[in-house]
Amino acid sequence: MLRGYYTAASGMKTQQRRQDTLSNNIANAQTPGFKQDQATVRAFPEHLVQRMGESKLPTTRQFKVPFSNNVGPLTTGVYVQETLPDHTQGSLMETGMTTDVALTNGTLPDENGALLFTVQNNDGDVRYTRSGNFTVDGEGFLTNNRGQYVLADNGEPIFTDGQTFQVSPEGVLEVGGEAIPLQMSYTANHQDLIKDGEDLFMLEDEGEVVNGRGVAGLNFSVTQGYLESSNVDEGQTMVEMMQAYRLFETNQQVLRAYDQSMDIAVNQIGRLT
Structure with a gap:
């Protein structure tokens, strides 16, 4: 009993x-x-x-x-x-804000793969997110809604100098005559990512994240003025x-x-x- x-x-x-x-x-x-x-x-x-x-x-x-x-x-x-976490693609919603960008999966070479934006906090810690709810801080850097820097393909924070910018479908930010590719981080196994808050992920000790632009068979598109909704x-x-x-x-x-x-x-x- x-x-x-x-x-x-x-x-x-x-x-x-x-x-x-x-x-x-x-x-x-x-x-x-x-x-x-x-x-x-x-x-x-x-x-x-x-x-x-x-x-x-x-x-x-x-x-x-x-x-x-x-x-x-x-x-x-x-x-x-x-x-x-379920990494299924969420639907896109139009916001009309030029600082908002949505990442859409095209073709992923791995069944459990995941593609994300890359951000960095003031302590230098790197995090990953599907939320493109960005803004420009008082110093002219592109940040997410938590004030963390959005990283370029070279691993450096993106400086806009407060100017209006355009983002191409390939994820290249154009501002002041300069083209700055957004860093797209890719992992072959999304279970290597651990949640760090509502919309951020961090990498497990044994996980691996690579630059998605160099991965064969990976296709994606970026849409300015839109955000990816939650997949709930x-x-x-x-x-x-x-x-x-x-x-x-x-x-x-x-x-x-x-x-x-x-x-x-x-x-x-x-x-x-």
Whole structure:
């Protein structure tokens, strides 16, 4: 019976974590470049239940032979192994702002590949993003909405001197008669990227990011005056939130049933004996 407590409790905890993940997705449904998280649920290892006994042989000494029969597997609950971002392309929305740019995937050479803009904070740390919600700071540098510098293909911050600029479909920023290619970072496995906030990613220690412009078979386009929306399907997410709530409620009822059974065993049966 105690196993039932743990199994039901693990189910409740799992659905609570799923609910937290889905709630965060809904909260960032309007965040440009946001990639929804998906919770991966796994079961704990099953236990094989066996029936142990013994049989008596028809001999004068009543010889006893032990035996065991497999009853079947016993599940021990579930848990959320990890949450992984979904790098599916979001739809484009027009903003009319010349500082907004949207990155559209064309052809990626790897099934799990990901192409992103590259930014850098004041500490020199490099981050990656699909959000092209850029602006120009007081010093004339192109930055994202957090004030982090947008990097050029040479790894340096892009200086616009406050002038109006144009961005070509190839991702080349033209300002003051100068052409500055935006740095497009590419990873062959998007699972090497870890979220660092709503719309930023950082690279795992063992991950690898290369310059996307030098990758064979990679095609992309950049559209000025547009932003990539989040890839959150609000309707589907609401359905999954209701499902997680119902499953939490079901496990709660199972836990309550075990509690009532234990109450009868301890306070009633135990008292009579």
